[in-house]
Amino acid sequence: MRMPRVIVLLAALLAAGLFAASADEDGLRRIIAKFADAKDFKATEAVARELAETGDPAVERVLLALADGNLFVRKGDGAVFVGKETGASVTLSDPLTGEKAGEAAKAEITKVKVNNGLRRLIRDLLGGLTLGSADPLTRGVAADTMFRTPDAANIEALDAAIARETVASVKARLEQARAASILVSDGSDEEKVVAIAVVEARGDRDALSLLTAVAARTEGAVREAAENAIAQVNGRLALWAAGQNVWYGISLGSVLLLAAIGLAITFGVMGVINMAHGEMVMLGAYTTYVVQSIIRTSFPGLFDWSLAFALPLAFLVAAAVGLAIERGIIRFLYGRPLETLLATWGVSLILQQSVRTLFGPTNREVGNPSWMSGGFDLGQMALTWNRFWIVLFALGVFAVLLYVMKRTPWGLQMRAVTANRRMAASMGIRTPWVDALTFALGSGIAGIAGVALSQIDNVSPNLGQGYIIDSFMVVVFGGVGNLWGTLVGAMSLGVLNKFLEPYAGAVLGKILVLVLIILFIQKRPRGLFALKGRAVEA
Amino acid sequence: MITGRFFASGADRRVLFTIAALLGVAALVPVLNLAVPPANMFHVPTYMVALVGKYLCYALLALALDLVWGYCGILSLGHGAFFALGGYAMGMYLMRQIGDRGVYGNPILPDFMVFLNWKELPWFWYGFDRFWFAALMVVLVPGALAFAFGWFAFRSRVTGVYLSIITQALTYALLLAFFRNDMGFGGNNGLTDFKDILGFSIQAGTTRSALFSASAVALAAAVYVTWRIVGSKFGKLMIAVRDAESRTRFLGWRPENIKLFAFTVSAVMAGIAGALYVPQVGIINPGEFDPSNSIEVVVWTAVGGRGTIVGPIVGALLVNTGKSYFTGALPDLWLFALGGLFVCVTLFMPKGVLGLWDQLRARFARNGGRTETPPQDAAQPVARSAAQTAVESRGLGAATPEPQPAE
């Protein structure tokens, strides 16, 4: 039974329109009151028609309630209400405005009875009603509803609507709805084949199910056309699904990019593997948590701005910790990359346990600001806002870093130190400071990555560990000393992961990716964008 | 003549003493556990036998890591994988030994397979009902994986931190794989509820003592084998590869083959350690593949002193005793202690406890006016760190530690 779903959909989408107070409310109320006197289905039908003929969108609520069997008449005064049954009593509300109008025992009211014929009529009435709506969005939705539940009886209304429609996109949807209606009518085969082409052009899952139904119950040319159309639609849907996977992959890739890019900088410039990098990400996420907690308790109105406060703070916190690690430990271990790896692993254990002691071992709740919740559709793809913003954010961070590295004096110094440390030192660059600041920068970026990750992942002391191996894979895959390598590495690993997932499952997909990287390193031990030449091999 | 030379060296004396001590413990502990009444002060309680037996397996794992890291310069962050594979091979044998005594009473299928509604034993479980086959697999599976992995990695000259990272990725991939139920290794519960081994109840005191002795003897044998490898020309080559890999290549040696052999032998040792470990703790699960386990092994070796044979054993025993104490008494502090240990050992004790001990002894000997020189383990990483060698090989020749961009 499709009805309730359709009605819920309509109700939700039209709720906005209903707030507009109707000009002739009294007139409507007078018609609604007639439900009290309607003794049989025929009478009820007449009242419903009369309501629909007003063309006023405000009648939606009543008609919907009627179709759902939720329209009641109070025995005492014959007033009509929309009711919602809760146990023995019924919560009443005004049939036009939806305002609460108290409760009533079941014995005090009678339901306005409906049958299936009446329900279908109401649906058509509603469709026709909304087809005439002033709001193109509403008209479009009405067209889609009719498309999903095609009925030969709609053709006339649709023809009229098409004739007066001015918005091209809505017109197209109306035509699709008409085509769908033709397919269920007893029209000629030629007409139906043309209609199939129209439906095929729509190309979504609804079109597919409609075509499948058509192919199942028809013969000959129509069936053939439908089957061809199904193949076409399937092909297009597969493309969309691939697009969706690419999007998921880019989304994962941007997360990897955020986590890995700081690592790429420290590893590229200093040859230091920072095993505590993941914990810098975690610190950033916890900074976000603390900021949000303060905002929640003290300045609730600023909640949508919480990330704006968290970003610089997370950068500073992580950068400060990074600076401390570099000055306190790593600078004594330069030139001994394996020892650095071990010492920073030790640091990561200490940081994890510190956070566990301070904040507890369980996940902390970090909320999404309103502009990061929900999602939107792009063609046949579903995109969520938080992922969308994170992709943009990752690219933004990348662009800023690229600018810093290529266009600022500091970046120039960093690149000079990467290329030839001794020469840079003799040119007067204070290499220890460049090292320390580079490390702080790498850590700070990890911190802001933590802010972004807090929006899509659990904030727990183990947050960082989940990303560290993947980030390393990105750096190793992309090659060090080249930010573009990191970008390409992150995106291709992300996309590869998401493309393997449907076939191999999430875990096996991940294993496959790891194995592929291990094999890839055999071929290009220095990554995709490795520097080549004597200086590197010496 | 040769033995004379061996005995002349303090480091070799230390190795021989360790072997003797291990064999002595292997003979003595079962007696003290089984024959001496509990009231007697010389009685060794059974829980102690199991605990130290476990440590000995860890020591064997640490020794295996030391062979590749300390002597050949390959920092493997995935040795726990070989340990776990050896453990799984043994666990599969123990699983098959349960027979129809499981909860579901299926004579062939282990409980978890019945639970998953499997009708047939997967092919890779065949043969594990025989001990000899399982024992063979304990050696073959880790060895083959190490060989295959090393074949690719060393041939394409993946070195340094890159190698470390991909070994970590290797064990991580295995961790994910073994967590899957449809892999056929019991998913995240792993293999457990073992009943007996070679017909003896696994819970019995005698079995536990026997397993303890087996671990001690295996460790002694591993010490001997490592000692002989390290003392041979091949051992010198390993050190040569560690210190100046490309030089060995221009002398006509193939560093990739040298590393491959060392890595494979080491993986086999780790596998044996895992196989001895599983019956003593009574369970093997994918957690053993956790990368952090493998890194912990590195710290045992570092604490004891890498590039020595006795060091990793001392390190494994020390750190694990500390861990048992901390996790019991101050569980929150253990990770702080372990993390601090990583930092301190790399910063202040690059040669580990053994190196520190030798330094102290040398100072004491000098103060005491004696002329005895401390045992010079030829294999110890030279005082000049790898850093300097690396710096020099770049023609920099600087003595101060300096970062280098990753290659």
Place this chain on the structure above:
Amino acid sequence: MGKKSGTILYLDGVSVSFDGFRAINNLSLVLDRGEMRAIIGPNGAGKTTMMDIVTGKTRPDEGEVFFDGSVDLTRHDEAEIATMGIGRKFQKPTVFEGHSVEDNLVLSLNGPRSIFPALFHRRSGAESRRVDEILAITRLEAKRNDMAASLSHGQKQWLEIGMLLAQDPKLLLVDEPVAGMTDAETVETARLLKDIARTHSVIVVEHDMHFVRELGVKVTCLHEGSVLSEGSLEHVSGDPRVIEVYLGR
């Protein structure tokens, strides 16, 4: 083929570039069997890269590299080339610092290069004698049991030459053997190399003109990856192009 016979090393039209920079540019060089050749050239002339190509460390983008008249070196890797009989001393002395002087030589001695012989190796009398000989030649007898790390710079250079001798190659590539040596040591090194050249083919790369004069052999001057001038030291040092390159424009 005719051109190659009788040569120990034959390079023709060899080029290699790194990221667009042509380190070696259409280089042709022929070394006869038993010949010693000195190669000079300013920094960046491609001397070390040339050695990298000959020893298999770098693959040339184009050109022919033949050893002993018939072996195409571009098809072999470092270890194969080394076992065929090309030994190399690095610009920066590279010895096994963790090993004694004696062990350094033992590891270099000609012999089987696979795992199991090394694992079960017992030193033969002949090998011991050879090690003694080389220690005598390189004047390191007194240092026999010292760690290589403890040697002076000059001694490390000599140890590395000793390792070359132990390898007993047909062709020796010696990169800056006297860098950082005293004058007396330089003279000694020249004597040693001339000695070696009696039974081996040798290429010496050196900046030190006194040393090159001391060697008294044919000289090749490289510049920007190709041969600038070739002939006796007098001829080369009189060549106006060489003077221009060394003194600047």
